[in-house]
Amino acid sequence: MNPSSHLSLIIDLSPSQWHLSAQSNNSYPLSFQTFLSHVLTFVNSHLAFKHENTLAVFGALPGRSMMLYSSLDATSANSNDPPADANSYRPFKLVNSVVANNIQKELDAIERLTEEPPVALVGALTKALCCKYQPFGPSTTRKRGNEATTSVDPRILILSVSPDLSASYIPVMNSIFSAQKLKVTIDVCKVFGEETVFLQQAAHLTGGSYIYLGRRDAFLQYLTMSFLPPPSMRHIIAVPQQDKVDFRAACFCHKNIVDIGFVCSVCLSIFCSPVPVCSTCRTKFPMKTLQHLNASRPSIPPANGVSNGAPRPPSARPNPGMSASLR
Template sequence: MKDTTTSEDDSNLLVIIVDTNPFVWSAAPLPLNDALCQILLFINAHLSLKHDNKLAVIASHVGVSKFLYPITDDSEIKSIAKESRGTKDANVYPNFKIVNDQVTAGLKKLFKDVDTPQAYQDKARYETDRKGSSHNFPLSAGTSMISGSLSMALCYINRITKSDDLGRIKPRILAISVSPDSAFQYIPIMNCIFSAQKSSIPVDVCKVFGEDTVFLQQAAHITSGIYLKVEDPQSLLQYLMFTFLPDRYSRNYLCLPGQDQVDFRAACFCHKRIIDIGYVCSVCLSIFCDFSPVCSTCKTKFPIPGKTVGMIRSRSNVGTPKPVSASTPTSMS
């Protein structure tokens, strides 16, 4: 479908969410350092397409999300500039160097300063999340804060677009993902997806390694974004350049990859498992894997299944039973 709200003269704001989960990257066929080099080249290509293109980079780490670019702390900016003075290169465009230095320095500080929380210290929680995911990972592995990164991206986009009086800034989000789904983040992720849909912000997903993510598949489908699973991680830059580099206006004239099938499974609110069939509360739309007479979210009471039959058969006569109407039982007290 053609996006008629965009124009060739629009300024494009690209917010990149980079999954920096060290547990998953350690098992990936592409090291994180090599992936970062290719991502920086893609960032430079985005900035070079138009002089007023804008960029933001967010790290989705284990238990925390952090802006890698832009950095608002003046002392941190001066520290990064001081460290990069000895590595000046006349062949490097200054704007590219600023972005590369800030993203690299931010990642180094993230891995150095952040005390990575162990998200699976609880054995029961690990078993629950492992059963709800198609990817088996060690007990010490944590989950990336993709929900927090999406929230930060939407807040940043809202602040930038509010300051644009002419409405020429067209935002989009690109999530470079390697981690499996975390059923514990289902509700905040869906809230972010619907917020992006309401604001007409497409969410693109580049799945570099591992099984397909159910929630990010839904994010790309609902927001009219692109979901792409990389078949050869060593060629990550090629996938980024040919699929995710075109802006929203250019996509109207390109034939880009689409999703043949979308996994619409959801995570239950009771045990945080990804389920195929479940029970949905008719009042608050909460999802449960097993029937419960009382909704744990809105406290609505429901009749027990099997006792809500509108017609019962009388067995008092020996002959053919006759249908007798019965009143619907009241809700459980």
């Protein structure tokens, strides 16, 4: 039997990006209202897919993140009870009204801000990772070999409109490693704006799917075709995968995304130029090595930053002979 599926949905609620997305000079303008109606149809489909399926919705707002709805938390649903309607299925109406009301409340609060800080995607991602995936207590836990596994198939879907924030490279990578340990799949749909390097890596490293929305008028179709099947069914139903992944990293010194980085062989910190002392672990590097690395730097960086090497988790050690290593 297929396990039940838990979906943590992260919605990027950057008012400025949504304003740009709705402009009529875009080839496929998409307003936030249309986007939200498609998203609510999608979450209703997820809940209808299997009775035990669970849902949590998080909002990434400028400067903060919050939980908008959780089917695991009965109090969040009861406090916003919608009036009875004979023409609608009550659980769907409840989700729709709670999510829409909470988003409206948060966006009203943002209007009072004078300037817009970057959206707190990492905050929403860590909240989604902290979500409990056992909807009906320990009874859903079954034994497989010596290891107890829950029969819930957890995943996170990020609907992103904001560009990469290079300052959040390290927390995003740490979230990815946590997701790998928890066996949580991260799916990403880039609804508007440039491709994001970090979210491509998040989807690739957790076995999820990354989709750049080409035809934004077909948003609901993309959601249904690509993100409705839970990870446990993806060996039967093929979902679109990325044909290339941008593996560039951000340097720890200036938070710039770099094509060629210099990696501390002790703590794996990445720098955009050879440094005499690692700012993270204080390891000193011999002058000779620095001169050698400086001399071997190519004068023109390659135009294409796409490579096939995946970044290592923090416990791994680099090859001693690596050209970009400081030792």
